[in-house]
Amino acid sequence: MSRKRNSGAPMAIPDLLITDIAEEGKGLGRAGELVVFVDKAVPGDVVDAKVVRKKKNFAEAVIEQLTKASDLRTSPFCTHFGTCGGCKWQHMGYDAQLHFKQKSVDAALQRLAKIDTSGMEPILGSAKNTYYRNKLEFTFSNKRWLDKSDIATGEQAGPDPDLQMNALGFHVPLRFDKILDIDHCWLQADPSNAIRNRVRAYALDKGLSFYDLRNHEGNLRNLIIRTSSTGELMVVVVFAYAGQQEIDGVMGDLKAAFPEITSLLYIVNQKKNDTIFDQEVITYAGRDHIFEEMDGLKFKIGPKSFYQTNSEQAFELYKITKEFAGFEGGELVYDLYTGAGTIANFVARSVKQVVGVEYVPSAIEDAKFNSAMNGIGNTVFYAGDMKDILTGAFVTAHGRPDVVITDPPRAGMHPDVVARLLEMEAEKIVYVSCNASTQARDLALLKEKYGVARIRPVDMFPHTQHVENVVLLRLKKQENQ
Known part of the structure; x- marks a missing residue:
């Protein structure tokens, strides 16, 4: 028997009061027993909401009309806000953002772990809330996202057949094949916008093809820009099906227009995904890396290196991690999910030894290089799957840690890793999480x-x-002694 289709106009909910923020960042309101998640709504708003998806106990909606604006609401500063999925809370004041972020952590720890959060310390806000990222990756596409101004109505309904369809920018949320053409991005400081716009203009002028994300064809695929607090600059252009003459044209124009580029690199990626970790990186000009600095330490950053994308706030994060650990100088520390060894090297001067473990082999090579470059001799690093590396034999060989620092990906730790931590019984665990x-x-x-x-x-x-x-x-047994 076929399901009965939901016919008629979309359900409307007038005068819906938004009372909170949901985990995914949407506004939350209630219409009787129905929980309604409203995109781009701010607590305190009163909206006429149009339901776009409805389940038994909840609905997803968009704002049809803002009846009363919340005192927490502010004007977005980016012209791309609302279409670009990068900065979804620009319409809410920064103090309010911090409040709801702290509240979300509090709720997760209480609800899922039954932890007493009454002693939670106040959230540390970022000193910069624009131009704070040190890395951005843009995508070329021959199928630009069209907004309302691009679509004619009436007798000439539809897009202009002469409309420029090439784009260099970000993916539109939930549309893998549509790219929003970015004019100015507020996430990365100069000369990031100038570089992106220069590459786009050069490609259009020379008739280079932008990548087709469905058919996997075209000359230009991705653009990666990395900056550092030392003032160094890395630009990586990822080509797909371009000849050497076309590659040299793009790279030569960048070199001439931006002599300040420290590391100018390119990749030819003809795979059906954008990952570059298995691709050869070719140095066109300058070095194959840049340097970052933190607390007197230097870190080598290559095109495949992981480094926290908010450099200044990363320093604050690591200071808190170190403070929580309360080192006295003689500790053996395990740094799990060590990445390029940033935390490991950051704390190494305060402890006896640090043992770092990371899944990505190239990251471990960066970690070893960073230790050697900074004259740090009390770190050792191992590459492999955490649940396979962190065994009883590994602990026997290296010693039971006094402190474990763990900074896993968004998925958290594998149950086998948690079980091993319980077996090891380190006196302290400092758990850093992005989820x-x-x-x-x-x-x-x-x-x-x-x-x-x-x-x-x-x-x-x-x-x-x-x-x-x-x-x-x-x-706990240490607490009771």
């Missing part, structure tokens, strides 16, 4: 032997719903 929900899931398991001593959220990504959180765990 409070998966962190809470892991903390619920660790509660068997650990108590939560300190909690502090850190905002790394202003104008988004994302938030980092640092938790200090202490072994």
Whole structure:
């Protein structure tokens, strides 16, 4: 028997009061027993909402009319806001953003891990909330996202047949094949916008083809721009099906227009995905890397290196991590998910030894290089899957850690890794997370032997719903001695 289709006009909910923010960053209101998630709504708004998707107990909606604006609402500063998915909270004041980020961490830890959060420390806001990123990746596409101004109505309905369809910018949310052409992005400082706009203008002038994300053809595919606090600059152009003459043309124009580029690189990627970790990187001009600095330490950053994208706030995050650990000088530290060894090298001067483990082999090579470059001799690094590396034999060989620092990806830690932490019984665990929900899931398991001593959220990504959180765990039997 076929399902009955929902016919008629979309459901409308007039005068809906938005009372909170949901986990995914949408406004939350209630219409009777129905929970309604409203895109781009701010707590305190009263809206006429149009439901676009309805389930038994909840609905998703958009604002049809803003009846009353919240005192927390502010005017977005980016012309691309609303279409670009990068800065979804530009319409809400920064103090309010911090409030709701802290509230989301509090809710996740209480609901999922049953943790007492009454002693949670105030969220640390970012000193910069524009131009704070050190890395952006843009996509070329021959299918530009069209807004209302691009679509004619009446007798000439539809897009102008002569409309420029090439774009260089960001993916539109939920549309993998549509790219929003970006004029000015507020996430990365100069000369990021000038470089992107120069590459686009050159490609259009020379008739170079932009990548077709469905048919996998075209000359130009991606553009990666990395900046550093040292003033160095890396530009990586990713080509797909371009000849060497076309490649040299693009790269030569960039070199001439931006002599300040420290590392000018290119990649030819003809795979059906955008990842570059398995691709050869060719140095066109300058070095194959740039340098970042933090607390007197230098870090080598290559095109495939992981480094926190908010450099200044990363320093604050690592200072909190170090403070929570409370090192006295003689500790053996395990740094899990060490990446390029940034935290490991950051704390190495304060402890006896740091053992770092990371899945990506190239990141481990960066970690070793960074230790050697800074004259740090008390770090060792291992590459491999965390659950396979962190075994009983590994702990026997290297010693039981006094402190474990763990900074896993958004998915959190594998259950086998959590089980190993419970077996190791380090006196302290400092858990750094970019996802409070998966962190809470892991903390619920660790509660068997650990108590939560300190909690502090850190905002790394202003104008988004994302938030980092640092938790200090202490072994319960140590607490009772």
